[in-house]
Amino acid sequence: MRNNVPQSFQEYNQEEVDQLPxxxxxxxxxxxxxFTARDxxxxxxxxxxxxxxxxxxxxxxxxxxxxxxxxxxxxxPSGGMTQGDHHEVDIKVQPEAQANVTTQxxxxxxxxxxxxxxxxxxxxxxxxGYLEYMPDPIILYKNSRFHKRTDIKLEQGSTLLLSDIxxxxxxxxxxxxxxxxxxxxxxxxxxxxxxxxxxxxxxxENTDPQRDGFMKDFHVFGTxxxxxxxxxxxxxxxxxxxxxxxxxxxxxxxxVLPYNTGVALQILGHTxxxxxxxxxxxxxxxRNILFNVDRRRKRTY
Amino acid sequence: xxxxxxxxxxxxxxxxxxxxxxxxxxxxxxSYGLESFVQEGIIDNSDDLRELLKDxxxxxxxxxxxxxxSSVYDAGDESDIDKIIQIDNKxxxxxxAKEFRESSIKSGNNLLELFIETSDYNLLNKIHEELxxxxxxxxxxxxxxxxxxxxxxxxxxHVYSFMTELISAAQRLFQLSHIKVQQILSNLxxxxxxxxxxxxxxxxxxxxxxxxxxxxxxxxxxxxxVKLFMS
Numbered sequence: 057m058r059n060n061v062p063q064s065f066q067e068y069n070q071e072e073v074d075q076l077p078x079x080x081x082x083x084x085x086x087x088x089x090x091f092t093a094r095d096x097x098x099x100x101x102x103x104x105x106x107x108x109x110x111x112x113x114x115x116x117x118x119x120x121x122x123x124x125x126x127x128x129x130x131x132x133p134s135g136g137m138t139q140g141d142h143h144e145v146d147i148k149v150q151p152e153a154q155a156n157v158t159t160q161x162x163x164x165x166x167x168x169x170x171x172x173x174x175x176x177x178x179x180x181x182x183x184x185g186y187l188e189y190m191p192d193p194i195i196l197y198k199n200s201r202f203h204k205r206t207d208i209k210l211e212q213g214s215t216l217l218l219s220d221i222x223x224x225x226x227x228x229x230x231x232x233x234x235x236x237x238x239x240x241x242x243x244x245x246x247x248x249x250x251x252x253x254x255x256x257x258x259x260x261e262n263t264d265p266q267r268d269g270f271m272k273d274f275h276v277f278g279t280x281x282x283x284x285x286x287x288x289x290x291x292x293x294x295x296x297x298x299x300x301x302x303x304x305x306x307x308x309x310x311x312v313l314p315y316n317t318g319v320a321l322q323i324l325g326h327t328x329x330x331x332x333x334x335x336x337x338x339x340x341x342x343r344n345i346l347f348n349v350d351r352r353r354k355r356t357y
Numbered sequence: 358x359x360x361x362x363x364x365x366x367x368x369x370x371x372x373x374x375x376x377x378x379x380x381x382x383x384x385x386x387x388s389y390g391l392e393s394f395v396q397e398g399i400i401d402n403s404d405d406l407r408e409l410l411k412d413x414x415x416x417x418x419x420x421x422x423x424x425x426x427s428s429v430y431d432a433g434d435e436s437d438i439d440k441i442i443q444i445d446n447k448x449x450x451x452x453x454a455k456e457f458r459e460s461s462i463k464s465g466n467n468l469l470e471l472f473i474e475t476s477d478y479n480l481l482n483k484i485h486e487e488l489x490x491x492x493x494x495x496x497x498x499x500x501x502x503x504x505x506x507x508x509x510x511x512x513x514x515h516v517y518s519f520m521t522e523l524i525s526a527a528q529r530l531f532q533l534s535h536i537k538v539q540q541i542l543s544n545l546x547x548x549x550x551x552x553x554x555x556x557x558x559x560x561x562x563x564x565x566x567x568x569x570x571x572x573x574x575x576x577x578x579x580x581x582x583v584k585l586f587m588s
Contacts, residue, residue, distance in 0.1 A: 243450075253450040256567030268405065269412025269571045277569055297580070309576035311455045320453040322573050 078140030078171060085110040085143045087130050091185075093152040099126040102150075109134035110143070115155075121349040125154040130191070136164030137173040137202070145177045149185035149214070156188040156352075162223070162328075163192065165200040168236070172201035179206070181214040190339065193221035193276075193328045196235035208244040215284035216244075217342060219335045222277045223328045224265070232275055233260040246283060246317045274307070274324035278331035280338050283318035284346075292345055293319045299341045305330040310338075364505065371504040372511070375497065376518040378525065382467035384493075384518070387460040388526040388586035389413070390575035395530040396584075397574070403537040406527050407544055409571075410520060414545065416568040418519050419552035421451060422494045423512045424564040427557050429498025430508045438487060445488050445495040447561055454575035456588035463587070465493035468500065478503045512553040520545055529585060 061069045076083055087110045092102035101115040111133060115126040130145065137143070149155050165173055181187050196202060210216055222238070225231035237259050244252040258265065265271050282292065289312045296319055300308045306325040313320055321338050325331040340351040378385060391409075394400045400409055425448050432440035452458035469491055473481045484499060485491065494515065501511035524538050578588060 250446055250450045252453070253447060253564075254453070255451075255563075255565040257565065258567065263415070267412055268399070268409045269416065269568045272570050274570075307573060309573040311453060311576040311579060313453065314449055314458065322453075322569055322576070324569055324573065 075138075075140070078142060082108050082134070083141050085132070085141070086146075087112065087144070088146045089128055089157070090148045090150065091115075091126055091128075091153040091155040091187075092150045093124075093154070097124045097152075099124055099153040099155055101126060101128060104128075119156065119352040121343065121352050122154060122347060125156055125186075127156045127158070127352075130157065130159050132159070132163075136166050137175075138166050139168035139171040139173065139201075141173040143173075143175040145175070147177075147179045147187065147189065149179075149181040149187045151182045152184050153182075154186040156190070158188075159191045161192055163194045165194065165196050165202045165235075167197050167199035168201050169199075172203060172237075174203040175205070177204075177206040179208040179216070179218075181208075181210045181216055183211045184213040185211070186215045188217040188339070190217065190219040190335070193223045193332070195223040195328075196225060196238055198225065198231055198234040200235045201237045202235070203239045203241075205241040206243075208242075210244065210246045210283060212247045213286060214246075215286060215346065217280070217282055217339060219280040219339070220278065221328055221331050221335070224260075224275055227275060227327065233265050235260065244281070244283065246285070246315070249315050249317070251283070251314050251317045252281065252320070271324055274326060276325045276328050276331045278323040278325065278335055280321040280323075280335050281313070281318060282321070282338065282342050283313065285317060287318075287345060289313065289316040289318055292342070295345065296321060296338050296341050300334050300337045303330070303333060303337070306334045308334050368504060368506045368510075371501075372506050372514045375501065376514045376521075378521070380468075380471075382464045382471060382493075383587075384460075384464045384522045385525065386586055387464070387522065387588045388530075388578075389417075389457060389460070389523065389588055390454070390571050390578050391523055391526050392530060392584055392586045393574040393578040393581060395527070396581060397577075399574075400527075401531050403533055403541060406524070406533070407541045410523060410541065410545060411548060412568055413523065413571060414516065414520065414548055414552055417566050417571055418516055419556050420559075421448070421564055421566040422515060422519070423553055423556040424559045424561065425492070425494040426498040426501075426512050426515060427508060427559070428561045428564075429495055430502050430511070433499060433502040438484070441484075441495060441499065442487060442489060444561055445490050445492055447564065448492045448494060449490045451564060451566060454572050454588075456579055457572075457575050460588040461492045461494070462490050465491040465496040468493060469496045472496075472500050476500075476503075509553060509557060512557055513549060516549050516553060520549065526586060 086107040088105040090103040106112040111131040115128045119125045224233045239257045242254040297310045308323040310321040323331050323334040428444050
């Protein structure tokens with residue numbers, strides 16, 4: 057309640073500022089998109105749906121390296137995730153289609169006093185489909201609580217590049233690991249084989265993340281999975297490892313995934329930019345191997 | 358009463374056998390990335406080693422291996438081989454570092470073959486045929502349960518022997534006196550108990566691990582030019 061309020065505004069001043077409860081419009085965002093290849097090889101978005109706070113423009117064909125590839129930016133003008141927010145992203149790539157899905161900016165998860173924020177991402181890539189799902193980093197503000205779940209199903213012959221960067225606070229203002237809790241769950245099946253299960257909970261209050269076995273003196277953690285049955289995983293692993301380690305600002309290593317279905321890359325760095333550069337190097341090298349082209353230049357619209 | 362003492366003594370001795378470095382399953386050839394920590398100059402003394410082992414224990418072994426062993430016990434009690442196959446597959450999918458995965462499969466198969474040769478458990482051949490990977494924790498759970506070792510004791514046996522294998526690896530990598538080794542083990546003992554108790558009731562969906570620096574060192578180990586250990 058404010059003091060010294062004029063009579064004309066007294067009525068308003070009696071009202072408590074209640075936050076929108078979870079589940080109300082603007083709190084439960086949904087994105088759905090289906091990518092389909094045309095007979096001439098060009099991929100288009102054949103279906104899309106967005107519920108606020110998400111917003112979708114049409115897909116773009118601005119990738120100068122892969123001209124048949126469709127790029128879709130998931131837009132969120134709300135600025136970030138607040139307590140009680142629930143986001144769902146559902147991406148389907150049909151046979152032979154080629155798509156890149158990304159965001160316009162980092163996902164900021166704000167500090168919370170009640171409840172938590174969560175996001176569920178479901179991805180399906182059909183036979184010989186190709187998807188790059190490479191969102192911008194997630195930034196966990198002080199006192200934020202975030203549950204992120206990603207379920208991926210890949211059919212035979214399909215290829216997926218999946219990246220993820222976790223930034224544990226607003227680093228430039230010396231906010232490190234002050235979030236309440238972060239839970240990440242990822243499952244990937246390839247041709248009905250469970251090739252990857254990644255599940256972890258970070259609670260900085262209970263465990264100092266900067267211990268030797270954990271993240272040491274690094275802050276930012278990045279992962280990238282390059283999954284396909286269409287290449288020699290060991291050869292791709294060797295080339296990715298070498299190329300990513302040509303920069304000395306990060307520490308990075310990669311290994312071959314179960315059933316030789318691709319490569320897992322893990323990166324630790326001091327800044328989101330340095331980790332992003334490592335991921336961009338892996339992205340570039342993968343495109344070199346698969347298509348003999350480079351990654352596209354970053355153009356966020 | 359005498360029978361009871363006989364059974365308990367037998368279970369205890371089987372636990373000792375499973376934790377003994379005499380057990381010829383090849384775990385002595387694994388360092389789970391520790392060799393790279395030493396080669397990169399990150400650890401070179403007993404204090405660093407003790408703190409690093411706490412991370413292995415709390416964030417790699419306990420929340421993953423203990424949950425797997427405990428789940429195998431539950432499935433074994435119900436004679437549910439499909440569930441055990443599911444646990445073996447699930448554990449396989451959590452192992453992103455190739456050498457960690459291969460070390461676990463190699464020692465698991467060795468353990469299973471050893472007990473086929475040396476025990477009366479007649480289902481082991483069938484299990485060997487049906488299990489997709491035979492990860493060490495899956496096999497250890499099956500064998501310990503059959504030997505009527507209590508679930509908590511099987512978990513403690515595994516974690517303790519994992520720690521001693523890593524310390525034994527460290528002894529071969531840098532100078533570490535036997536007194537220091539015992540100090541580390543004494544220091545780790547309450548953490549071993551707490552970590553087992555904290556994870557033993559978790560179900561298979563709660564299996565987790567997160568220790569990027571250890572995983573990265575495990576991946577880097579694949580590329581070391583000269584190495585003593587297979588992981």
